[in-house]
Amino acid sequence: MKLAIDVDMNYALEGGDPALLAITVAQTEGQTVLSSVLEIENATLRWIDGEGNVGQRVWVHSEGGQLNLRYRAQVDVRKSNVALPSLAATPLYALSGEVLTYLRPSRLCPSDLLQTFADERFGHLDGGEKIAAILDWTAASLVYVPGSSCANTTAFDTFITREGVCRDYAHLVCGLARAGNIPARYATGYSANVDPPDFHAVAEVWLDGAWHLVDATGMSSACDLAIIGSGRDAGDIPFMQTEKWATLIHQRIYVSAEHPT
Template sequence: MILTIDVTMQYTLEPGDPVLLTVAVLPSDTQTILSTAFQAQSARLHWLDQAGSAGQRVWVMSEGAQLMAQYSARVAIDRPAPPLTSLAAEQMHALPTDVLAWLRPSVFCPSDRFEPFVQTEFGHLQGGAMIAAMRDWVARSLRYVPGASDAGTNALDTFVTRQGVCRDYAHLLCAFARAGGVPARYVSGYSPGVTPPDFHACAEVWLDGGWQLVDPTGMSTPDTFVVIAAGRDASDVAFMETAGMASVMFQDVRVGWG
């Protein structure tokens, strides 16, 4: 599967405030970058060394009080997608050292608070069958409502209000999975099925010795999702970070086929 990505961003900034962007596609064994380009008007760029799943990040130092940037890429996806219910979970003592960290609670995924609920609701299931049931519960129980959450909304808030956007769906699924003993991480990326078009988020869970993409919104599938970065939650992989205030003037995210 080959996807094309085109992103245009225009923001007003506090003068001299540098911007850290995480919008570039992450090279990996399951997605090959065929072409890529990044431009920012009247700005100096400083690319950071790629930090594993944290992605390819760039500092944009604009000369004025505006960020005007464009990113494009063409990506080939070759990601296996076995049925979740066929995948087994690993015992904690058998997990790779770098995977253990994805079992712990985080700011937006306080998984320890969900352990009683998860045990009651999903305790009779294991591995991929449990994750599939969690995905279906989140999809069935939440309403996708743009503007229903903000940058401070965590999985507990979403569990109470039963509404949110892809960020909230992914946080809740990650919290459920970790509470059930399955390592999970929050993943930012692109997909052509996102409505309205925007950056997208889903979850990855560690099953059968590898990371498996799971999207509780149903807007993407493993073969139509391009990963930007993965982290404990949205705080690790925000697409834009600034020290001061930034206001959107225009933002357009387009993802297509071929």
């Protein structure tokens, strides 16, 4: 599926504070970037690798304390949706050091605090069947409430309040998967099905020797989401990071899909 992405962002930055952006789609397995153009007014850019070498991030030094940008891209997403129950878990001793990182608790995914519940609720299941059950439980148990969480909300917080947005759904899925000994990482991207249109967060789980995208919100799937980057949790890959306060003036994200004929 081909996606056309168009992003406008306008922020006021305090004291000429540089911003680290993670908004460009990644040239990575399962998707091909056909075009990618980032235009930022009166700014100096420095590109760096994304977390885990997935995608890129860019340091932006804007003049005058204003960040005005437009990002446009076309991406061919070639990933397929898979039947989760058919996927087996990889034995822990066979995991690489890189994948093993995503089995451990992180600041926003304290999976150790979810261990008891995960054992009681999903302990009788294995592999993809366990992940499918975690997704079903998360979708049924949480209420999607914009503005109900903040940048410091953890997966355990969401487990208690039972509400959140896409980042909270993804954090909780990652936390429950890790508590069930299945590596999981947090990923960001673009999908035409996200409502309201915005940057989107999902989880990726390691099954049958590969990463598989899962979304408990139901707003995206592997075949229609273009990945920006991935990490242990949202703290690794915020779409914008500044040292001082940034004030939103305007932000618009538009994603359209060209379905194959």
